[in-house]
Amino acid sequence: MAGARNGAFALSLLSSWWSDLGRLADRALDRQIRLAVTGLRRAGKTVFVTALVRHLLDAQGLPFLRAVHEQRYLGARLLPVDRGEAFPFERYEAALEREPPHWPEPTERLFRLRLALRFRGESALAQAIRPVRELELEIVDYPGEWLLDLPLLEASFEEFSYEAFALAAVPPRAELARAWLARAHGLDQSSPPDPRALAELVCAYRDYLRACRERLGLFYVVPGRFVAPGEPEDHPALRFAPLPPAPLRPGSLRAAVVEAFERYREEFVRRFYDEHFRGFDRQIVLVDLLSALNAGPAHFADLARALERLSRSFRYGRSSLFARLFAPKIDRVLFAASKADHVASSQHAALTELLRVLVAPVGRAARFEGLEPRFLAISAVRATDEVRTTYDGQVLSCVKGRLAEEGREVVLFPGEIPPEPPEPADWESGRFRFRAFAPRRLVPGRPAPHIRLDQALEFLIGDKLR
Ligand SMILES: Nc1nc2c(ncn2[C@@H]2O[C@H](COP(=O)(O)OP(=O)(O)OP(=O)(O)O)[C@@H](O)[C@H]2O)c(=O)[nH]1
Ligand SMILES: [Mg+2]
Helix, strand or coil, X not given: CHHHHHHHHHHHHHHHHHHHHHHHHHHHCXXXXXXXXXXXXXXXXXXXXXXXXXXXXXXXCCCCCHHHHCCCEEEEEEECCCCCEECCHHXXXXXXXXXXXXXXXXXXXXXXXXXXXXXXXXXXXXXXXXCCEEEEEEEEECCHHHHCCHHHHHXXXXXXXXXXXXXXXXXXXXXXXXXXXXXXXXXXXXXXXXXXXXXXXXXXXXXXXXXXXXXXXXXXXXXXXXXXXXCCCCCHHHCCCCXXXXXXXXXXXXXXXXXXXXXXXXXXXXXXXXXXXXXXXXXXXXXXXXXXXXXXXXXXXXXXXXXXXXXXXXXXXXXXXXXXXXXXXXXXXXXXXXXXXXXXXXXXXXXXXXXXXXXXXXXXXXXXXXXXCEEEECECCCCCEEEEEEECCEEEEEEEEEECCCCCEEEECCCCCCCCCCCHHHHHCXXXXXXXXXXXXXXCCCCCCCECHHHHHHHHHHHHHC
16 A cells, blocks of 8 residues: 555656656747747738737648648647737737728737647657647737837937938938928027927928828838827927937037937837847748839838848847847748738749848848848738739739729739849839738638748747647
């Protein structure tokens, strides 16, 4: 009897030791992963996160995710978030499953997401240590505009002003900058701060940024929060605008503006960065290249500038075990051309190539740190089908879907994507007119059609599901 009890005790000791060992192995093997979903406004971040959660919860429709393919993936569960607001997955999913279906609205504040993924280990040893393993995936979703403020953390007021004036001096911004420039140059910066003159300056700068974004569709609009939806316009930290060079005198208008700029950096930008933008392990950078092609050459260059600037806010490199625990770096970065369903699959290779060229400086910087970035054309939620039609004896690959603006079902040939940045003649020919599509209604419980979402996930988290 006593022998049996001793045996049971020894067994329970062994099993507890075994599970402790499992926990230790889990920590060492990095069973928690923070994914940076990066992209400028309307790049497709919220749609991507919604699709990722929906697919991982159901474990369906992801044949290129190896753990799913090998039937080792068991499923996922949304975990409560410990701080901040939870990503409203159910709301976004319901909007896509409703008739008529809707894309998520532009994101106005920050949401956090924690997802526990369960799977069986690949090797016999992994299975013996712990038959069911768990990976916690953490993501934040936020307004794309906020991202462009991160480089301000490294910039002085003088540098911020210098860049704003340099950009405003040339087309296409010059045309829209006149009212703000007139105010900025007309101010006596050494006089005591006059609240009215200051308010008018900020208002003129904000109107200029809004016009850059709304009338010209430009991406590089800094500070992003000046034009982001749902931002408090009258916050004292937002009472600044770029100024021409002048001496800094205590108690002057310039001093008040510089103080507001510093406060904005600390209270808005640094807080966002410190609380949510540190410690990423992996990154997907979503880029809406088709909108940039539609908008023209200045916008295309502007998108490249914005992506290069914001990449400076991320730490790339291989993490040692110690670094992984205490100062993680991004050790895999995926550049994804989003909304690839707007064009036929025959164009995807060119879309990927064009993206590679557009983000070349960022790719180079990542490579310098020992990473090989990956490039993919993806669609997180596919809104079109591909059809072939014959025109003038030629077979054309077309897309069929419901136009977002007009709501009517169409079959159209969206045109060809150049694998290199377009030549002046290409821009002038007006050949880039890619249309946006409304989503197709998702059937509850059925996987949503996508393009290469599973390949993106395999690259981003696949190795952690082994
Ligand atoms: N056809 C298609 N359209 C997409 C896809 N992903 C995004 N879109 C379109 O792009 C728009 C913006 O997508 P969001 O995911 O809301 O973009 P975001 O990056 O979260 O934008 P902000 O919240 O403004 O920063 C959507 O309203 C859709 O019109 C996709 O996979 N396919
Ligand atoms: Mg969003």
